[in-house]
Each structure stands twice: as C-alpha cells, then as structure tokens.
Amino acid sequence: RKEVEQDPGPFNVPEGATVAFNCTYSNSASQSFFWYRQDCRKEPKLLMSVYSSGNEDGRFTAQLNRASQYISLLIRDSKLSDSATYLCVVNRGSNNNDMRFGAGTRLTVKP
Amino acid sequence: DAGVTQSPTHLIKTRGQHVTLRCSPISGHKSVSWYQQVLGQGPQFIFQYYEKEERGRGNFPDRFSARQFPNYSSELNVNALLLGDSALYLCASSTRGTTTDTQYFGPGTRLTVL
Numbered sequence: 563r564k565e566v567e568q569d570p571g572p573f574n575v576p577e578g579a580t581v582a583f584n585c586t587y588s589n590s591a592s593q594s595f596f597w598y599r600q601d602c603r604k605e606p607k608l609l610m611s612v613y614s615s616g617n618e619d620g621r622f623t624a625q626l627n628r629a630s631q632y633i634s635l636l637i638r639d640s641k642l643s644d645s646a647t648y649l650c651v652v653n654r655g656s657n658n659n660d661m662r663f664g665a666g667t668r669l670t671v672k673p
Numbered sequence: 674d675a676g677v678t679q680s681p682t683h684l685i686k687t688r689g690q691h692v693t694l695r696c697s698p699i700s701g702h703k704s705v706s707w708y709q710q711v712l713g714q715g716p717q718f719i720f721q722y723y724e725k726e727e728r729g730r731g732n733f734p735d736r737f738s739a740r741q742f743p744n745y746s747s748e749l750n751v752n753a754l755l756l757g758d759s760a761l762y763l764c765a766s767s768t769r770g771t772t773t774d775t776q777y778f779g780p781g782t783r784l785t786v787l
Contacts, residue, residue, distance in 0.1 A: 605779060608777075649715050653772050660729045663716045665714050
C-alpha cells in the first residue's frame, strides 16, 4: 500500500462546477499536510497548507481528519486555469522535510 | 527575486555513466531537498540538506549521493546509471527545512538514460 493515496482521476468538469479531491495517508505520525498543484511538465507549486481546523483560500477549501488519516480539497466555481494535477503531500519528518507525495489527481476544466 | 534554479534542464546519458545535477536555492534559504519524479507519479524524496549537513534520506540506493556547499547550493550525484533512473529530478528549497516550512521547487532536470 502506498503511503499517500489519491484517486488518479481524471476529473473532467465544466467551468463553474464544484469538485472535491480526497487523499488518505498511512503514517499516523505525519506532521504536516499540503496540497500542491503541478501543471504539465512544470514543477509543483504550493497551493495551500492543510490544518486540522480546516482552512479556506478563496475558492479552495482544505480539510484534515487526523483520526481517519484523510485530507480533502474542494474547489468551487472551477476555472479553466484550475486544470492541473493536484498533489496531496504529507510531511512525516519531525525536524526535516521528509515529504511524501501522492501520485496526483488530474483535473481538466472544460468550457 | 530569483526562484530555485537547476542545471542542466535536460540531460541524456547511457547506462553505467555518472551524472551530476546542480541546484541553487532561493536567496536566504538554507535547506535544499532533492526529489525524483517518474512520469505519472508524484515526486519521491531523495535527500534533504540543511547547513551543509544531511538531515534526511529517502529510500534510494547508495548510487545516489548529494552535498551542500557553503553558499547553500547543492549537487545530486548518481553513479552507475540505470534505465530506471530516467526521471525529472526536482530540487526544492526552504528557509530552515522544518516540517512547516514551505518548499519552493525549481523547474527540474529531465534525465534520460538510454
């Protein structure tokens, strides 16, 4: 079993749709959690950190459930520019950046 | 400000050869991490360095080694290349390399092993 698992998709949605991605992780000692976005043949870029209380950044909402070892990302009012691969990232280090990435979920937003 | 830079951008090698990849972190960042991303997968952690010391190592063979220089730039070395080493090699930098630090990725070096 992979340490970080995501539904690979692809998710094909129309503009304006709401889409949700889920991610599970296996290491209960994981320290911090992130969503990164990666465009085709580009480097990953931080989308948002994920906190236990849940956090929102504009159209994006991230949630963490430590008990279930589950992370989610909700995108509201999808834009064409949201088309990308979304990577769930779990940092299992105590004092280092031992970041474990999921394989990513591919999103395509269509007109 | 300049972001993380990596060189070269592309590289083609043959099996058994050696390769050196280079990374310059964002100014003021003291931690550098290396990742390997195979097509269709997420990046896999190889190494983290902070203040020239290795702070973390992923599950990679001893053919992979790295170092960090006094100016915080870093090199990743891979010996005895295998076909399976073909991948995008990403470098990321952060200020202190702790669990909550944001990592910023460079554009990567695309290595092809023939």
